Amino acid sequence: MREQIRQVIREHGHLAVDIDGLADAADLYQAGMTSHASVNVMIALEDTFDVEFLDSMLKRSVFESVDSIAQALTEVGVPA
Amino acid sequence: MTVTAAADTALLAAARRIADEIAAPNAEEVDREARFPAEAIAALREEAALSALVPDDLGGAGASLEAVAGACFELGRRCAATGMVFAMHQIQVACMVDHRGDGAPWFDDYLRELVAEQLLIASITSEVGTGGDMGKSIAAVSTPDADGAASFEKQAPTVSYGPHADAFLTTVRRGPDAEPGDQVAVLTRREQMEMESQGTWDPLGMRGTCSPGFVAKAEFATEQVLPVPFATISAETMTPVSHILWSHVWLGIATDAFDRARAFVKAAAKRKPGEPLPAATRLSELMSELSLLRAEVGLALREYCDLHAGDRARLAEMATILRFNNLKIAASEQAPKVCQEALGVCGIVGYKNDTPFSVGRHLRDAMSARLMVANERIHATDASLLLIAKEV
Incomplete structure (x- = not known):
């Protein structure tokens, strides 16, 4: 799952650095992901994993790292 | 009556009185001369209205946001510039009250001082070169020295009541290497700053808010950075x-x-x-x-x-x-x-x-x-x- 998440971030996150150089716990916003890019990451994640995030999950903190995204995907039923 | 209910009643009564007796008779001149509504703000200070939102355990009134909003309405009815200066000040106070964090004594002490001195706080959130996006900064906190002292320099296209504020809440990047969206907010006192006025203030409306541009330079201690992004x-x-x-x-x-x-x-x-x-x-x-x-x-x-x-x-x-x-x-x-x-x-x-x-x-x-x-x-x-x- 984490590799697919990384691929989505690579395509849509517009990071200032290479995602391969970041740990799973690294802060994506500090790595240059904007609010606008984070929305595109959310949309691409829903598409890739065929899920819908709940409104309660649609906030900045849930999408701040590969780890937090993985946890959110697990919560909406994606097998770890 | 609870502390909040009593504080709310007192704030609304004071705001109505100041709106009618002080803001209203000066509103035309404030507008015509594009001058700061000094008498109304002084009257709000005398009523300790600038610390209305500071919690009572720090010596403030502990008023509710409902009452502060009601005061903004009453002041705005008589003099929009007075209402807007009061509103913007309360926004900065609300940010500090909500986000000063546990165990951040600098902000607790500052809020006590705000209660005692009725300090007026402005914000420096807009910046030349960001296209109006408050979520991005160019200016950054410098790398702190061994004593925890740091600085920033920011070019702001407008600073509302900048010439009249006692302190400023400024958005800047977290550090010299931080991305544009990786921002923090720093509260600095006027005496820690050099404020170089840029341009004039002769706008269509809200003329009493006195909001020219500034180049703001500040030197401060890192405790003055609010502890959350x-x-x-x-x-x-x-x-x-x-x-x-x-x-x-x-x-x-x-x-x-x-x-x-x-x-x-x-x-x-x-x-x-x-x-x-x-x-x-x-x-x-x-x-x-x-x-x-x-x-x-x-x-x-x-x-x-x-x-x-x-x-x-x-x-x-x-x-x-x-x-x-x-x-x-x-x-x-x-x-x-x-x-x-x-x-x-x-x-x-x-x-x-x-x-x-x-x-x-x-x-x-x-x-x-x-x-x-x-x-x-x-x-x-x-x-x-x-x-x-x-x-x-």
Whole structure:
């Protein structure tokens, strides 16, 4: 799952650095992901994993790292 | 009566008195001369209204946001510039109260000092070169020295009441290597700053807010940086509270424009009793427009206060951000509409600047609303959020 998440971030996150150089716990916003890019990451994640995030999950903190995204995907039923 | 209820009653009574006795008689001169409403702000200081939102355990009044919003409305009815200065100050206080963190004694001490000295706080959030995006900064906190001292230099296109504030809450990048969106907020005292004024202040409306541009340089201790990311401060407090308090000022402006139109129609009806009065019908139409504005402003305030008291985590959700962005767009478009239609009711005596029915200042002041974070930018943000949010 984490590799697919990384691929989505690579395509849509517009990071200032290479995602391969970041740990799973690294802060994506500090790595240059904007609010606008984070929305595109959310949309691409829903598409890739065929899920819908709940409104309660649609906030900045849930999408701040590969780890937090993985946890959110697990919560909406994606097998770890 | 609880502490909050007593504080709320006292704040609203003080705001009404200051609005009627001090802000109103000076409003025309404040507007004409584009001068700071010094007497009204001094009177608010005497009533300790600048620390209304500081919790009572730090010596403040511990008033509610509802009461502060009510005060913004009352002041905005009589002098929009006074209302807006008061509103913007309270926004900075709310950010510090909500986000000073546990065990951050600098901010607790500063809030106690604010209570004692009734310090006026401005913000430096906009920046030359960011295209109006408050979520990005160019200026950065320097690398702190061994004693924890740091600095920044920021070019701000406008700093509301910049020449009159005692302290400034400024957004900057976290450090020299931080990305544009990786921001923090720093509270610095005037005596820690060099403020170099840029350009003049001769705008269409809100002339008493005295908001020229500045190059702001500051040297400060790292304890003066609020301990949470600015993105969190912005989402949970600064943006929704700004939209709520600004919109109460705009509602105040629109309400006074309506009151003037109503006074005009009543005077006309007395002159010609029993004759048909087309302006009376227009006044009735105007009332329904005003009631829409009042409903949206009041509902948004209640929703925010409920979330803030009971379910603060939801303040960060996109659906909530959309809700309070909608408030800003709706209120900033409806308030000038009400003022313009009040002008339609009053006709030439509303258009003239020296009659009891003049609404020119109201219209000019209300037209600033759509520029305070441009509605086009908010629409662009909302368009993006709508792609992913579920229930809105």
